[in-house]
Amino acid sequence: MDMPETMRAVRIAAHGGPEVLEPAEVAVPAARTGEVLVQVGAVALNNTDLWTREGAYGRPGAPEAQSGWRGPIDFPRIQGADVAGRVVAVGAGADESLIGRRVVVDPAIYDSAGPDANPVGLMGSERDGGYAEYVTALAERVHDVTDSPLTDDQLASLPTAYGTALGMIERGRLREGETVLVSGASGGVGVALVQLARARGARVIAISSGSKIDSVREAGAHEVLDRARGIVEQVGTVAPEGIDVALDVVAGDLVADGLPLLREGGRWVIAGALGGYRTTFDVRRLYLHNAQVIGSAMHTPAHFELLMKLARRAEIDPVIAATFALDQAAQAQEELARRNHVGKIVLRP
Known part of the structure; x- marks a missing residue:
């Protein structure tokens, strides 16, 4: 398919309240070596989005310091860890058979290779995320869920919430x-x-x-x-x-x-x-x-693989509380912060 040169996205240029979420027209990112480009079908919100925007994570020895998930944020940053969508392009060395496949992105950035690696970064904090029409990801971090009966909204609900939950259950x-x-x-x-x-x-x-x-x-x-x-x-x-x-x-x-x-x-x-x-x-x-x-911080690659097996067989049934358009990201985060809902809030680019 012919790729557009620009896309709609929502970014933050500083820590702060919902007002720092800025709709922007930005360049479509290029898939680098070993990466794929995903057209975002749905992106789910998490408390992580609020805390990263606010800079509420603190740092070792400085619990009140403003920080992203694991340290200072490289602004401007596109938020959003939880992406379901379709692969539309691949970079050098990535599997071309992924093009056209429906995928869920594992948002974790790991400290090493292997199934038991620890997450030390997060999409939407340490790299750009899915509050956008397109996002890049390492090919090894996209999981083919083409045959899952779950909707894009439901699939997008899985990575952080269900990944964190499964990590807790496994570590416990x-x-x-x-x-x-x-x-x-x-x-x-x-x-x-x-x-x-x-x-x-x-x-x-x-x-x-x-x-x-x-x-x-x-x-x-x-x-x-x-x-x-x-x-x-x-x-x-x-x-x-x-x-x-x-x-x-x-x-x-x-x-x-x-x-x-x-x-x-x-x-x-x-x-x-x-x-x-x-x-x-x-x-x-x-x-x-x-x-x-x-x-327990999020999940390991092995935990995420187990989660995707459950998703392909629809052995879990994510609850969707509300959906918003991409340019309503600030309202969506305010709704999340009110905690009056049950289940997940989702943006649809």
Whole structure:
């Protein structure tokens, strides 16, 4: 196909509020050696978008410093980690048979080759992302999902939310028959955790609030606790024997309050800090019970490959809360920040 020379995109030129999201006409990026060019069908929003825009990640030794996902951002930056679309061109050395294929892009930038590499960068923060009509990606990071019955909106919902959730579940070694506590269960990662943990055969106890409780139950939670009431007391009622694994995107006081709920050998996995990044807890609850606190950032290539197998077979059913046009990116991010929705918010370039 004849490629246009320019495309619509939404970029940030500085950290700040939604007003720093600027629609722009920019050059269509060229696929370099080993890369492909993807025409974006849908791009999903994540808390990562908000925190990168705000510069809210801090840096080692400087928790209040403005920073992207893993360090200073090279402005201007096109946001958006989660892309589903079609490959329309390939660079030197890339597989030409990918042209025309429907793909999901793994947004992680890894520290090494191999299936267990650690993510040290993210599309939309450390390289340009999918708030655009086209985006480049390494050929080895695009996954062919042409035959998946999921829509582009649903496929775009997978990389960060479901990738993060699967990374948490794998690093927490969740097994069939175990009891799992999921915090922030109405958010993108939370819904993914509920669905994936349920599919693994765990008993899922989710934490949500108010009007979202029924939706979280519909997503597959066996029990839903109201976060406005005492979590420890509620867990004591529905799981008096305790929990095996906590999958936590809230952190803050929940860690201190919740660690004593872990059974012997329990694992508390943290992948977010919606409730605050500082916490204090009694270390005796760790070593006396062989418990573990595990940090989990996104996924490995092996985790993402497993996620794509689930997507091809539609063994997961991503929930779409709302869709917006590309030039409505600021409104979409404001909607995300209000947290009144259940599931994923998607832009359609």
